[in-house]
Amino acid sequence: MDPWYSAQDVVRCTLCRVSAAPMYCEVCHIHLCKGCEEKHLSDSSKLVHNVVSFEQYLSTLNYPKCRKHPTERCGLHCEQCDIPICAKCISSDKHLGHKQVDIFQNFEDKKEVLQKELQELEESIYPKYQEIASATPVQKADLSKNSKKLTRAINKQGEIWHRKIDTIIQKLKSNVEDIDSKHLVVLNKQEDEITRTISEITQSIADLKKPWDIPTDQLIKHFGSLSALSITTEEQDYSKPTPDRVLLKGVPHVITTIDTGYKELCGVSCLSDTGVWTRGWANNKMKLYNLQGELVKSVQTKSGNIPHDIEVTRSGDLVYTDYIRTVNIVKNTEVRTLIRLQGWKPHSVCSTSSGDLLVVMDSDDWKQTKVVCYSGSTEKQSIQYNDKGQPLYSSGRDKYVSENRNLDICVSDCKARAVVVVNQAGKLRFTYTGPRLFFIKTFTPAGITTDSQGRILTADGDNNYIHILDQDGQFLGFISNCHLRYPRGLCMDFRDNLFVAEYNTGKVKKIMNYI
Known part of the structure; x- marks a missing residue:
């Protein structure tokens, strides 16, 4: 049999790889044939070869090198x-x-250790895994059974929920239909009323276009009349308005316009009947103009900052607020600090009938607003919350303050879009948020003032109107025919002439016969 293709083969020589190897070198660990034995022993290397028969090598313990x-x-x-x-x-x-x-x-x-591990594998570990493997099909069957049971329960609960949702949806649809029906009735009624009103207006226009003679007595009714005035030789004190004097009723009109030169005019305050103080945005100078529109003098703020509000006191001195937390007073050309605040920034200021100052101020974090009354530099009263402990005023943005003749404190709150009026004790009397008229845009009050009759006037820049209220907050009317362009600041002289500061034009307009 060919040894290369036999099932069992002899050990071949490691060197020639052809002949059978009856010898073995215990030093080099190689098999040798007779022909290669001598060649291996004559090797010139320093190793001392030890060649023995292969049978001797197999019968001898073979220690590793x-x-x-x-x-x-x-x-x-x-x-x-x-x-x-x-x-x-x-x-x-x-x-x-x-x-x-x-x-x-x-x-x-x-x-011995390996035999113990083998025994443990065969007798303990392997049987356990066999047991687990045999239990797996049962667990899979139970899992499938439980899954089917849960699926049936979920489907059943889903059907219940779907029925409930369908019921709710149907109810909501029914409610929508009811609301539509009710609103449709209201809208139809409103449409009929509008149609009737338009018809009446059309007829009125047609009638007004027809020429006719108006009787003199009817004309007198339209133009009004003057009540009898009592004449006295006693010297009158014109520094205080007479509460019950009769106003000339007619159409409001502008009698004086003063160009202040400010690009953005923010405030105006009357100095008796001789002139008006003004302030502008992005300008640290306050200017005094006479009623002929001439600049009388100019005063720069002490800090160099922009004045946030101005007011003329009862004694004729100018007071202004500065956002470095001070309220300052100007006497002639001298500026001195009257009030210094901590944690609060003064906003608007108003001089009261008693000579005190009302100051609207914001906290440093812009989260609180209050009105504080000062006698000189001493705090007398702080107004911030209503009877329920809720803030009376919104935080941040512009606010203006004025005192009414009944000692109410009136604040126009731009952010809240409201006029908030409290009595002398700080208790809320009313809040005015604008009339409900379709042609009025969002009410955004700015400057505020009061007249000798206790009426409250506030500027509405978004609508270019001046709103007029009575002292109880009832809307009386507008000033809307004086071509006002974004009215901002307001003040009143002792004759009840209204001065309006226009933000966009930088002009002050004097208006008489406003009501």
């Missing part, structure tokens, strides 16, 4: 280092004090 000393065999095993060692390794200091056992004893110990 040392890793450190290739010519040596390892007969011992170092347990600390877990490596085989030879005699040279033992004599070195590296394994000094280490426990050393016979290498074949180490093999036997390891074999």
